[in-house]
Amino acid sequence: MVLIGRTAERAELAAALARATTGRAGVVLVSGDAGVGKTHLVSELIHAARDEGCAVLVGQCAELGESMPYLPLADALWTAAQPGAPEADAVRAALDARPVLRQLLPDGGPDPGAAAELAQQQLFGAVLGLLGELGHERPVLLVLEDLHWADQSTRHLLTFLCRVLQRERVCLVGTYRSDDLHRRHPLRPVVAELLRLPNVTGVMVAPFGPGETAAYLAELSRGSAPMTAAAVERVHRRSEGNPFYAAELYSARLDGPATGEPTELPSALADLLLSRMERxxxxxxxxxxxxxxxxxxxxxxxxxxxxxxxxxxxxxxxxxxxxxxxxxxxxxxxxxxxxxxxxxxxxxxLPGERTRLHADFARLLAARPEGTRGVAAELAHHSLAAHDLPAAFAASVRAGDEAGRLGAPAEAVEHYERALELWDAVPDPEAAAGTDRVRLSLTAGKESARAGEPRRAVHRLRRLAEVADPADRRLGSQIREHLATYLGDIDEDDEARRTAREAVAMLAGEPPSAERAWGMATYARSLLYRDPDHEMPEYAEKGVTEARAAGALGAEAALLVTLGIWRESREADAGGVELFARARDLADTAGDSPIAAGRARFHHARAKLDRGDLVGAAVAADEGVRFVLAEGLRWSAYGIVMLSLRYLIHYTTGEWAEAARLADELPVRVVRPVEGESSAYALFVEVALGSPRAGERLRWIEPLREQDLFLNYLAGGLAAEHALWRGDLVSAAKDVDNVLGTAYGETDGAIRLAATGLWAQAELAARARVAGDAAAERAAVAAADQLLDLARTVVAVHTDGRPRAWIGLEGHAWLARAEAERLRVDGVHDVELWRRATDLFTYGDPAGDSGGGFVYEVARSRWRLAEALAETGDRDAAEAEWRAAVEVAERLGARPLLDALRDLGARARIGAAPGLRRNGDSGPLGALTGREREVLRLVADGLGNKDIAAELFISPKTASVHVSNILAKLGVATRTQAAAVAHREGLR
Known part of the structure; x- marks a missing residue:
């Protein structure tokens, strides 16, 4: 049937598909009342997409509660992979390369290699990879229908795709009933959040107007007697413009009188719908x-x-x-x-009829081979509806296990909780479940944490710790170890530490075991943040010994990473890099702890960067990125930080083309803190390039900064640098103060922030001196003293009061810059301090054998070093540093720094002095020397002798002499007249 009306809605969908074909992925959420024509509208898009050669995947949710995780995705993949489907070969190949997706299909079977703790992240990454791979060949249209029935994991997948689809040739369309979204419907907040995203469009399908209803009925009656105008009006009024209701009324009329008037039908919609079945x-x-x-x-x-x-x-x-x-x-x-x-x-x-039919389905499902995808969840649904509680109980446990393997922790919790509710109502539940009640509840708690509900997990495990059999000490230790982990996740650090200690103490005196090793690993990690009894590192070393004796390789790896972090931060121990490498190898050998493997890889690359081994850091980061991508963990916590670290290494080594390419993949328009964190890394290069995108990115991040401490730290410092390059000193100082007023004011990162704040205060002090504002200058000096004290304090002591010996080479370089900037607040340009900062940013390798140091920061330090050398009169040395900095700034494309260097060159008369005419030029200015032209330009800007002296690194007396000579040569009596000549001659 042709599509009646819906011109605007159809155009919106067609535009989204057209954008996707050009590499701008988009999402359209189609809403409307039941029967209003959402499916018909989307079907038109599907036909058009197929005509244009797109790959089309269509999946549908079902009204089975939330018991079937990823049902519409599995439906779409299964249908598209069937022989004869246009996309079959490509989809099958993509699925064969991604076992975590293959197991969603009815014939997929379990994936014993999947890591349950990260299965959802792996699955999400696999879906994104599959869509991207299909999109390389041709544009992809993915349709998920009836999302009002979607399970929680599908809603999470929808949210994930809406946020990460950027440049893939993918158009995602979802449909849902708006009349079903009551205030507490779980899809309602999801839709509200997604519609705020820039790549998500909402399309509401409204009821027909009278003319559209008439056209619709005319199409239905094509080939038979047309309806009268009165009948059409009546159908429209009774259907209220709902196409499905109108079609049912029209269908009922076919068996009515020949007058064309619709028969009198029951007012209840159910009777209207059932009237067709009665035929x-x-x-x-x-x-x-x-x-x-x-x-x-x-x-x-x-x-x-x-x-x-x-x-x-x-x-x-x-x-x-x-x-x-x-x-x-x-x-x-x-x-x-x-x-x-x-x-x-x-x-x-009828109730009995319904129960019998559900029982029949349950019997058929129970006869299917165990492990068939989706059977356990459907069997639990039908058995419960048939009042067969033992069958529903056993199937619920199996369905929970399957959901956990599939990376659908929310559905796993639902199944386990249903089983726990039925526990007392079935005979011999332990035999049917294959476990006892406490262990099943512990599993449910772990799945709650995996589903992003650590508080719910904490509540459950606290109760389990009270009711578990005290004689079963291993079980008690497991409960407390997991409880301590989840308490740490919700920042209950003191209770987490006590609980982890209890987990270890419960197994005191027993032979080494995996349970005790993991308890020790969790407790040791908690000591990184507060170690009141000074137990580290002896405790971690003991844990490593016990883990090795127990054969708990994952726990040993976790302990080694913790020990490495502790040692490098407190002992300046270069052996941390080797510890992280050993932890990585152990985790790989264990094969069951991807979190430990990811954590070890991140710290291995990060430690090399901190040690100034940029080449080694780049190699380690590349290997870490390959690992997270191969494991499908691109969007896990360690996947995100690993990719961010790789970006920072390219930024540090001056490989800005590659860094900019990676930055282009990061979203600009963000609405959640986690997106803001990822986006903020792009600011390192964008601010340094002077890119207008930096301002846009900061505007989107700004509302999110107060929601996340790390985002505030990351974006705040870069916002301050962005403001400084634009001359907005007050905003820069405020951004620095904002971040340093949080917990990040006590971390290593505070040193860079303090140095940035001191840059701002130095400029404010200089401005105050020029204006003769002694109060403003004193305020700048006081603020600068506080900033330098903070930077020195961070280096001097650790948060637990112990002396800190290691902050990384970059940390020491930033401290040197802070010291130099503090003297600049007093108007002093200290050559040795700026030379020290320059040297330290080379990471001890000025020749570049290990990557050339922090290329951009070396150039920025040389800018100030050249300025200090020029002031002391060492013009040759100043020009050498200036030229080296210019060469780097030009190569990087660092426009703000290049502008500052050119300004310095003009003021200090080193290198080229753009904007100045040469001696010998004709006209009124021909008699002026180069220096006199510089002075005249500043006179034209309205500067007094003192300001001119500061700009050109000369004394005010010398500036006065130059001004007198200029007035005489130009034949004018006043500075104003001299400025007029400069303007007329285009000197400015």
């Missing part, structure tokens, strides 16, 4: 009722076995049902033409 034969009605209980889809075999009809009879009944358009072919089976039909038929079943 079927008994066999046809039986098949429809069976399909209603089946839920989302039914095939010929299920229809035959549950209905009790023979093969010929069920085939005839299905043909009849399809011809009456109650069921429509879908893939290898049939679905209802509209979900409202299924709901009406299901609601019309």
């Amino acid at each position: 079927l034969s008994d066999a046809g009605q039986r098949v429809v009722r069976v399909a209603a209980v089946a839920g989302r889809r039914i095939d010929d075999e299920l229809a035959r076995r549950v209905s009790g009809l023979d093969e010929a009879a069920v085939g005839e009944a299905l043909r009849e049902v399809v011809s009456h358009q109650l069921l429509v072919p879908s893939g290898t089976g049939y679905t209802f033409r509209h979900a409202l039909l299924r709901e009406a038929v299901y609601a019309d079943l």
Whole structure:
């Protein structure tokens, strides 16, 4: 049938698909009341996409509660992979390369290699990779229908894709019933959040107007007697413009009088929908009722076995049902033409009839091979509806296990909690579950934490710690070790430390075991933040010994990383790099702890960077990125920081083309702190380049800064630098103060912030001196003293009061810059301090054998060193430093720094002095020397002798002499007249 109306809605969808074909991924959320025509509208887009050669994947949610994780994704992949589907070969190949997705399909089977703790992140990464891979060949249209029935994991996947799809050739379309989204519906806040994203568009499908209803009914009546105008008006009024209701009213009219008037129908919609079913034969009605209980889809075999009809009879009944358009072919089976039909038929079943049909489905499902994808969840659903509690209990446990393997922790919790609710109602539950009640509840708690609900996990595990059998000390230790981890996740650090200590103490005197090793690893990690009894590092070393004795390689790796962090931060021990490498190798050997492996890789690369081994850091970071991508962990916590570290290494080594390429992949328009953190890294290069995108990125990040300490630290310092380059000194000082007033004021990162703040205060002090504002100068000096004290304090002591011996080479370089900037607040340009800062930023390798140091910061330090040398009169040395800095700034494209260097060159008369005419030029200025031209330019800017002296590194007396000579040579009496000549001659 042709699409009636919907011109604007169709254009919005077509535009989103067109953008996707050019590499601008987009999402469209289509909403509207049940029956208003959402599916018809999207079907038109699907047909158009196929005509244009797009790969099309279509999946549908089902009204089975939230028991089937990733149902629409699995539906879309399964349908697209069927032989004969246009996308079959490409989809099958993509699935074969991604076992974590392959196991979603009915024939996929479990993936024993999947790491349960990170399975959801791996699955999300695999979906993104699959869509990107398909998009390389041709644009992709992914349609997820009926999202109002989506499970929580599908909602999380939808949110993930909406946020990360950027330059893929993918168009994602989701549909949902707006009339179903009551205030507490779980999709409601998701939609509200997603519609704030710049790449997400909302399209609301409204009811027909009178003219559209008339056109729709005319299309329906094509080939038969047309309806009268009065009948059309009545249908429109009764259907309220809802196309599905209008079609049902029209269908009912076909059996009515020949007048064309619709028959009187019951006012209840259910009766209206069921009136079509009443025209079927008994066999046809039986098949429809069976399909209603089946839920989302039914095939010929299920229809035959549950209905009790023979093969010929069920085939005839299905043909009849399809011809009456109650069921429509879908893939290898049939679905209802509209979900409202299924709901009406299901609601019309007698209670006993409904129970018997659910029991029949449960028996068929129970006979299927164990482990078949989705069977356990459906079996639990049908068994519970059939009041078979033992079967529902056992199936719920299996469904929870399957959901956990699939990376659907929210659905796993739902299944486990249903089993725990039924525990006392079934015989011998431990035998059926294969575990006891406490361990099953512990598993549910762990899945709650994986689902992003650590507080819920803490609440459950606190209760378990109280009720668990005290004689089972290993179980008690496991409960407390996990509880301590989750307490740390919600910043309950003191309780976390006490609980981890209890976990270890419960196994005191026992032989080494994995449980005790993990307890020690968790406790040791808690000591990194507060070690009141000074137990580290002896405790961690003991833990390593016990973990090795127990064969707990993952725990040993975790302990080695913790020990390495402690040693390098307190003992200046270069052996930390080797510890991280050993931890990485152990975690790889264990094969069951990707978090430990990712953590070890991050610190291995980070420690090399801190030690100034830039080449080694780049190699380690590249290897770490390959690991997280291969494991499907691109969007895990360690995946994000590993990719960010690789970006920072390119930024540090001056490989800005590659850094900018990586930055282009980061979203600018962000709405959540985690997105803001990822986006903020791009600011390092964008601020240094003077890119206008830096300002746009900062505007999007600004509202999020107060929500996240690390984001505030990262963006705040770079916002201050951005403001300084633009001359906005007050904003820069405020940004620095804002960050240093938080917990980050006590960390290593405070040194860089303090140096940036001192830069601002030095400029404010200079401005105050020029203006003769003694109060403002004193305020700048006082603020500068506080900033330098803070930087020195961070270096002097650790947060637990111990002397700090190691802050990394970069930290010491920033401290040297802070010291030099503090003297500049007093108007003193100290050559030795700026030379020290320059040298330290080379990381002890001025020849570049290990990467050339921090290339950009070396150039920035040389800028100030050249300025200090010029002031002391060492013009040759100043020019050498100036030229070296200019060469780097030009190569990097660091426009703000290059502008500052050019300004210095003009003021100090080193290098080229752009904007100045040469001696020998004709005109009124021909008699002036080069220095006199510089002075005249500043006179034209309105500067007095004192200001001119400061700009040109000369004394005020010398500036006065130059001004007198200029007035005489120009033949004018006043500075104002001299400025007029300068303006007229274009000197400025």
